[in-house]
Amino acid sequence: MKKLLKVALTTFFAISLLFSGQNNDLKKKAIKIIRESIVADTHEDTPTTIYRGKSITIRRSEGQIDFPRMLEGGLNAPVFAIWIPNKLDEKNPEVYALKVMAATLKEIYKNEKVSEIAYSSDDIKRIVESGKIAITFSLENSSVFHSPEYVDIFYKLGIRMASLTHMSTNYLSDSSTDKEKWGGISPLGEEIIRRMNKVGMIIDVSHLSDKAVEDILEISSAPIIASHSCARALAEHPRNLTDKLIKAIAEKGGLVDVNFASFYLDGTLRDKYKKISKKYKKMKEELDKKYQNGGKEYEEKIKELKEMQKKEYYSIKPDLSIVVKHIKYIKNLVGIDHVGIGSDFEGIGNSAPRGLEDITKLPDLVVEMLKAGFSESDIKKILGLNFLRLYKEVEKKKTINL
Template identity: 30%
Template structure:
C-alpha cells in the first residue's frame, strides 16, 4: 500500500515539448543545407578573411548571417557552400574567379578543423557528422563558370564541387535562365552533354535559377535525380525563380529534392511587391536598394517607416515546405536557405543560420512525424547523393567536347 502511494506520487514523464523534440531530432539528424553564399560575402565585404566566422557575424560592420556559433545553434551538420561569381564575368576570368572562390572555401574549412571538415560523398558526410563536425561540400552557382568546357567541369569535381547550377540570372548559349530571355529553348545539344557528363562523373544537376523549359529538358536528359538547391513554390509566391506545381511533382517523381529557399521575396507575394516598390523608390532618389534595416540609406529608412515591411516568418517558410511536400512527396523536400545571399533578409524568426529550429518547431506543431522531419533535415538529400554516386560511370570515356559558342 505504501509503495503504491509512493509510486502514485511520482509524476509521469512529461511528453516532449516541441523545442525539446526538435532538439532531439536535429541532434540525431542535423540539417544539411543546400545553399549558403558566405564565400562571396567573405570576399566582397570581409577582405577574404576566413576567420570572420569565428566571431558574431551579426555584429560585424557588414553583418553576416553565418558564423560557427550560429551554425551550431541551428543544428547545421552539413553545408553546400556556394561558389558564386557575378554572371557578367565570363570567359577564362570566370574560371579563374571560380578557382579563387573554391580556394577560399577550402581554406575556410581547413582553418577550422574542430568544426568543419571536407566531404565529397554521402558516406563521408555521414562520417563527418557522426564525429560532430559540419560536413562541407561545394556547389558552383552558374554554368557560365565552366566557360563552355567539360574539362573545366571535371576539374571542379576533382576539387570538391558536387553540384553545378546550370545557369544563374543570365541565359547561356546552352541553357536558359528563369530571369532572362531564352536563347537555347531549354538546353542546347551542348547543354545536354553537360548534364550527361555531370551524370557520368557523379556531380548533382541543380535546376534552381533555370527556366521551366530548362528544368524539363534536364529531367528528360538526366539519368540521375536532380536538385533545386534553393527554390520555393511558385503557387504561393509568384516569382520566376520559384518552381510551378507540375515541375515540383516531376522532380519528386524522378527521385529529386527541392530545397526550400528562405528569401522573403520567394516566400511572400506581399513582401515581393513591397520590395519592388522600395526598389523603385530607391532608384528614384539615387540610393542602393539592396540594403535593409538600420544600415539602409536615410531616404530608405524614412520610406520603410512609412511603408512597414510585410511580416514573413518560419510559418511562411513552412507553408512552402508543406506545399512542395504535397507535390514532390515528403521524400522530395529539403532546405537551401540561401543565407548570406539574400541581402541580410530572412523570415523574422530565422534571421541567420541558427533559425532552422524555428522552422522544424512550426512543422512539428503541424503534425509532422519525426521521420519526416529527419528526412527534411538530411535524409532526403543523402538518399539523392547515394543515388547520384551509384549511377556515376567515372570509368567510361570522358566527353571532351569544347563548345566555343557556349563561352
C-alpha cells in the same frame, strides 16, 4: 469585482504559463531532433562572403552564417556554393572560381577542429557522426564548364553539385530571369549534363528556365535537385517551380529545397515594397525641397525617415511559418521524400522571414514544422535525409570513378 479580476488574472497567467510551457517543450523537442539529424542546407553563399574578406571563424553581427552560429543552430552539412557572377561568363570565370575556392578552403582549414570538406555522401555521414560540420562544395553558374573535361577538373577539385547558370542566360542554358536563347539548354549544356551524370555530380536546376528544367529531366540519367527554389503556386515568381515541374522532379526521384528569401516565399511582397519605396521617395523629395541648403536638422530628418522606412519594410515581411507553408505544399503535392531546405543565406541580404534571421533560428523553424503536424521522421527527412538519399542515387548512377 475585485474577486472577478483576480480570477481573470489568475486564469490569464495560467494560460500564458501553459502556452509558454508548450512552446518550451516544442523547442526542446526541436533541438533534440536537430541534434540527432544530418542537417543539410543545400545552398549557402558563404564562399562569396569569405571571398569578400569576411571571416566566418568568429560570430559576425551581420549575415546569417558563420562557424559559431552553425554550431549553435545545429547546421552540420551545409552546401557552400561557389557563385560565379554571369558578368564573368566570358572573362575567365575559372580564375574567379578558383580564387573563391581558395579563400573558402583557407577559412575551413582554420576551423579544422570543427569542420571538414565532404567529397561523398558517405563522407557527410562520417564527418557528422564525428561531431564536425561536413561542408560540400557546389557551383552556382557553370560557365567554367567550357567542355565536358572541365566537369572532370572541377569534380577533382571537390565540386559535387552544379547549376548551369544563374540570373542570366549563358552558353549552357536559359535562365528563368533572362531572355530565352536556347529554348531550354544548349547543345553544350546537354553534353555537360551527360558528363555530370557520368562522374556523379549532382545536377541543380535552381535559376534555370522552365524549359531548361524540362530538358534536363529528359536528358539526366540520375535524379536532380532544385537546391533553393519555392513553389510557384504559392508565390508567383519565375524563379519558383510550377506544380508540373515539382511533380516531374519528384517522379525522377529528385528533390526541391525551399529558399528562405521572402521575395520568393511571398509573391505579394515585391509590390508592397515598391509602394513603400515610392512613398518614402516622395517624402525625401519634400524634405530636399524644404531644406535646400541641407544642415543638421535636415540630416536628422533624413535619418529618421530611413529608420521609419526600415521599420515599415520589416513590418510587411512574412514570418517563418511561410517557409513551412511551402514545405507542406510540396509535401502534399509529391510526398515527404522530395522536399528539403536550401536557405540561400548570405545571398539574400536581410530578406529572410521574421523569426528566421540567421542559422541560429533553425530550431524555431523546426518548432513551426512540429506545429504544422510534421512527425519527427518527416522532419529528419526534410532536414537532410532526403538530400543524402538523392546524393547516394547520383553516386550509384556514375560510370566513371574520378
